[in-house]
Amino acid sequence: xxxxxxxxxxxxxxxxxxxxAPAEILDFSASINPLxxxxxxxxxxxxxxxxxxxxxxxxxxxxxxxxxxxxxxxxEQIVPGNGxxxxxxxxxxxxxxxxxxxxxxxxxxxxxxxxxxxVPFDHLVLxxxxxxxxxxxxxxxxxxxxxxxxxxxxxxxxxxxxYTDTEATKLADICRAAGTFLVLDEAFVDFCEENSVVRxxxxxxxxxxLRSMTKFFAIPGIRxxxxxxxxxxxxxxxxxxxxxxxxxxxxxxxxxxLADPDYPRRTLEYVARERESLFAGIAALPxxxxxxxxxxxxxxxxxxxxxxxxxxxxxxxEERILIRDCSNFAGLDSRFFRVAVRTSDENSRLLSxxxxxx
Ligand SMILES: Cc1ncc(COP(=O)(O)O)c(C=O)c1O
Numbered sequence: 384x385x386x387x388x389x390x391x392x393x394x395x396x397x398x399x400x401x402x403x404a405p406a407e408i409l410d411f412s413a414s415i416n417p418l419x420x421x422x423x424x425x426x427x428x429x430x431x432x433x434x435x436x437x438x439x440x441x442x443x444x445x446x447x448x449x450x451x452x453x454x455x456x457x458x459e460q461i462v463p464g465n466g467x468x469x470x471x472x473x474x475x476x477x478x479x480x481x482x483x484x485x486x487x488x489x490x491x492x493x494x495x496x497x498x499x500x501x502v503p504f505d506h507l508v509l510x511x512x513x514x515x516x517x518x519x520x521x522x523x524x525x526x527x528x529x530x531x532x533x534x535x536x537x538x539x540x541x542x543x544x545x546y547t548d549t550e551a552t553k554l555a556d557i558c559r560a561a562g563t564f565l566v567l568d569e570a571f572v573d574f575c576e577e578n579s580v581v582r583x584x585x586x587x588x589x590x591x592x593l594r595s596m597t598k599f600f601a602i603p604g605i606r607x608x609x610x611x612x613x614x615x616x617x618x619x620x621x622x623x624x625x626x627x628x629x630x631x632x633x634x635x636x637x638x639x640x641l642a643d644p645d646y647p648r649r650t651l652e653y654v655a656r657e658r659e660s661l662f663a664g665i666a667a668l669p670x671x672x673x674x675x676x677x678x679x680x681x682x683x684x685x686x687x688x689x690x691x692x693x694x695x696x697x698x699x700x701e702e703r704i705l706i707r708d709c710s711n712f713a714g715l716d717s718r719f720f721r722v723a724v725r726t727s728d729e730n731s732r733l734l735s736x737x738x739x740x741x
Contacts, residue, residue, distance in 0.1 A: 415723065447461045466595065480564070502532075509539070517554070530563055535566075543675065555567075574654060607629060668738060681722055
């Protein structure tokens with residue numbers, strides 16, 4: 384199997400190609416909370432079966448109210464979707480932009496959505512040399528070339544670099560001055576919530592924040608994400624969304640995911656501790672350079688010697704470990720790969736495999 388896919392998390396395809404069960408593969412290529420779904424989620428999922436004979440609540444009232452409570456925002460300004468990916472694909476239709484800019488390296492679906500709606504776009508590439516720092520001056524110069532839509536992820540994926548809420552607010556101001564609509568993708572910001580500008584998005588009509596429940600709440604197979612925007616933008620977004628795109632099990636699982644007040648704290652503590660020890664373990668290996676990360680994954684550079692796709696191939700064939708070869712990200716090349724922060728035992732297995740490789 385080619386292990387240089389568009390996305391991480393292709394565990395079913397990898398298992399098929401090896402003729403083994405998906406459970407035999409250790410998937411470090413998708414970055415999902417290693418603690419698994421929150422308590423109560425399994426019961427909510429099973430319990431929702433009693434309601435699958437009806438169409439889902441089209442207004443998604445309970446889910447929007449739970450999310451509203453979480454962010455102290457009115458439910459009307461929250462638009463859930465079938466994963467944040469559904470919402471990314473609605474952005475070009477919502478805004479009808481003439482020309483878009485993507486801060487790279489970035490999630491490939493921004494480009495996918497723009498391409499589908501034939502919106503011309505460019506990448507502004509951040510550099511590994513300064514750990515993907517955001518140069519606001521450079522962005523201001525770039526926007527003056529006439530971009531009316533900008534995509535940025537905070538924290539960046541696959542870089543793990545977080546931009547502070549002050550930096551994000553300055554960027555929103557720069558976009559406003561340039562007449563550019565800013566889509567800020569906060570899919571992983573739950574791991575560093577202090578950087579979120581979700582409430583600013585509710586106040587401005589030229590800013591939309593995207594959030595995902597896939598990563599922090601460990602429910603990628605359920606598909607729930609949401610947008611936060613001004614009242615008017617939220618209303619327009621809902622008006623172009625297909626009906627019933629968030630199923631009843633998805634709505635009920637998402638509500639249950641938000642119910643346990645202790646789950647976020649336990650997740651943050653666990654991920655921070657494991658990220659630190661995985662980072663230290665990788666940094667101690669002779670051939671590998673991990674980048675500091677505020678999320679639940681690490682971007683790693685192989686400064687010389689082999690390339691990431693050979694490493695991915697060897698790890699899959701010999702160790703049944705999947706990693707994300709990052710050579711197909713704009714701004715990166717064959718020296719880069721990404722691994723998720725998983726449980727302590729699983730991270731040790733990865734480190735042993737990498738040690739053998741190095
Ligand atoms: C930065 C970023 N945004 C959005 C998504 C989409 O997440 P979902 O559609 O599962 O909510 C991903 C998935 O990997 C991502 O990495």
